[in-house]
Amino acid sequence: MFFKESIGRRVFVVFNYTFCIIMAIVCVLPLVHIFAISLSDNVAVNAGLVKLWPVNFTLASYEYILSEAKFFRAMGISFTRVGFGIAIGMLMTVLAAYPLSKTKRQFASRQIYVWYFMVTMMISGGLIPNYLLISSLGLIDSVWALVLPSAVNVFNIILLQNYIKSLPDEIMESAFVDGAGHFKVLFQIILPLSKPVLATLVLFVAVAHWNSWFDGLIYMNRVQNYPLQSYLQTIVVDINMDLVQNVDDLLLNVTQKSSKAAQIFLAMLPILCMYPFLQRYFTSGIVMGSVKG
Numbered sequence: 001m002f003f004k005e006s007i008g009r010r011v012f013v014v015f016n017y018t019f020c021i022i023m024a025i026v027c028v029l030p031l032v033h034i035f036a037i038s039l040s041d042n043v044a045v046n047a048g049l050v051k052l053w054p055v056n057f058t059l060a061s062y063e064y065i066l067s068e069a070k071f072f073r074a075m076g077i078s079f080t081r082v083g084f085g086i087a088i089g090m091l092m093t094v095l096a097a098y099p100l101s102k103t104k105r106q107f108a109s110r111q112i113y114v115w116y117f118m119v120t121m122m123i124s125g126g127l128i129p130n131y132l133l134i135s136s137l138g139l140i141d142s143v144w145a146l147v148l149p150s151a152v153n154v155f156n157i158i159l160l161q162n163y164i165k166s167l168p169d170e171i172m173e174s175a176f177v178d179g180a181g182h183f184k185v186l187f188q189i190i191l192p193l194s195k196p197v198l199a200t201l202v203l204f205v206a207v208a209h210w211n212s213w214f215d216g217l218i219y220m221n222r223v224q225n226y227p228l229q230s231y232l233q234t235i236v237v238d239i240n241m242d243l244v245q246n247v248d249d250l251l252l253n254v255t256q257k258s259s260k261a262a263q264i265f266l267a268m269l270p271i272l273c274m275y276p277f278l279q280r281y282f283t284s285g286i287v288m289g290s291v292k293g
Helices: 007-038 042-046 060-066 069-100 110-122 127-136 144-150 154-166 169-177 182-193 195-211 214-219 228-237 247-251 256-290
Strands: none
Touching: 007 256, 042 256, 060 256, 069 110, 069 144, 069 154, 069 182, 069 195, 069 228, 069 256, 110 154, 127 144, 127 214, 144 195, 144 214, 154 195, 169 182, 182 195, 195 228, 195 256, 214 228, 228 256
16 A cells, blocks of 8 residues: 655655764764874874875874784773673673563562662762772772673663563463473573564673773773773873884874874774674664563
8 A cells, every 4th residue: 555755754754864864974074084094194194184085195003003012902801891791791681681571460579679770770879889899899900890880781671671571472471381491481482582682782782891981990000901992091181191102103104193093993993893783683672672562
């Protein structure tokens, strides 16, 4: 059955697409500018000649970074953090969302736990109590200080529990009739059916851990233990930090600006590479997990 679109609908579609394209360009242009700076020589960068295209193309900044052990050590810590963060965070989310998706008749204490989780979204213990807790647990200068405090994300739990609620009850009831237990139903029936929302939550957790920098500055006493974003924050904010340490670096046309731009661009690559594989689940996962079907 075909419907004729009204003029107002066509105007809205054109405006919507135009607005989205403009916003996409606004988001991409800074990345292009940073990439162009990283591929330009010191004279062009210091003179402010680089806009959206490299001037006097050179790979000197990337050659310099490849020789920097500190950058790759920080990147390794970030990869470790993201790996543990996804594994622990998703396990906690799944184990919390499944019982909360049950009705009050199936899980009598459900409302108590729902309020318990909701209160944590609105009330925080504060920075100092959090630091004292991490310190008393002996987690300072440990990757666990970056992973465990954010292991339970209430927003992710709500998305997943709403998605599980939208699944037909008959599927789970038939499994219980056949003798399956809760763990078998969860891991063999519900989770395979929840791929869209799980992929979306994995992306959320990965981006949150990868982009987080403040907790690295707080919980790490030694610079050697900084994750990548904390390391980049120190070199970007500290304008007096001299990344060019000898004459050979100057001969390679490496400046602070080009070196910082190259490191920032390399730090974005893992997430940029990860996003296309999960993007197809993103919209469906958010929509299905936000509204009870």
